[in-house]
Amino acid sequence: MNVAILGCGYVGLELGRQLVESGHDVVGVRRSYDGVQAVESAGLDGVRADATDEESLSAIPDVDTLVYAVSAGGRDSDAARTAYVDGLRTSLSxxxxxxxxxxxxxxxxxxxxxxxxxxxxxxESTPLEPKTERQEILADAERIVRERGMDWTIARFAGLYGPDRYRLERYLEGSVSERYLNLIHRDDAAGAVRFLLDADVGRNEIVLVCDDEPIWKPTLVEWLADQCGVEQPSRGEATSERGRSSKRCSNRKLHQLGYRFRYPTYREGYQDAISAYRKAENV
Structure with a gap:
């Protein structure tokens, strides 16, 4: 299989590595020279192109599968619309x-x-009821994919964590709001997409990619503090709508399709970060 990963960044690089290990040919696409160098350093073929610039996309070879993993590069609505709607529409066209x-x-x-x-x-069957501009943008992007006329899969990622994104200090030193978190380790986010392609399942379907256990945020932080040997952080109120959002995501469908998690919960996923923290602090 020949695969192009547009936005071959945090998850895309790991996905590319896993696909190459499975015997596939992979092209990682980034819009900057430094990004292309990161792709090539990971052992993948790199191409410089911008999802919003149709002419630049001509540099990407023909492929069997296109993975669109472009990130917004910012939290504002304009950045989200550029990446998730404009870039996606241009690329698919x-x-x-x-x-x-x-x-x-x-x-x-x-x-x-x-x-x-x-x-x-x-x-996956829960109706979407966008209440903010950003949520509407996310829903618009999914509609663009479904209406393009080619086979599609929408992988809805939960909160990503893993190497370089464990954010232990943020959890251990800040105040803790009360809400549910849904997490997915980077290796499983990439692994789930690799599995969907390798097994050729999930065509024209939405698949939630989250781990086995939505976790009450105070419970997660208390567990991390205990594991790291530090005092429990204080409780506080979330200051943003995103920080107040609370839901519990089910990964039953991903299990039914046959995916096996490397890190089924945060307990397995945070072990490397906890070990590194304790070593650095001589705990």
């Missing part, structure tokens, strides 16, 4: 117009599309 278009697109979406559900459970 370009690739669908080729003589040999991709047979499948995988779009990496976000569980943020659900917004705040007051701690209720959500799954």
């Amino acid at each position: 370009h690739f669908s117009g080729r003589d040999a278009p991709p047979k499948r697109i995988v779009y990496t979406s976000s569980t943020g599309v659900y917004g705040d559900r007051d701690g209720a459970w959500v799954d």
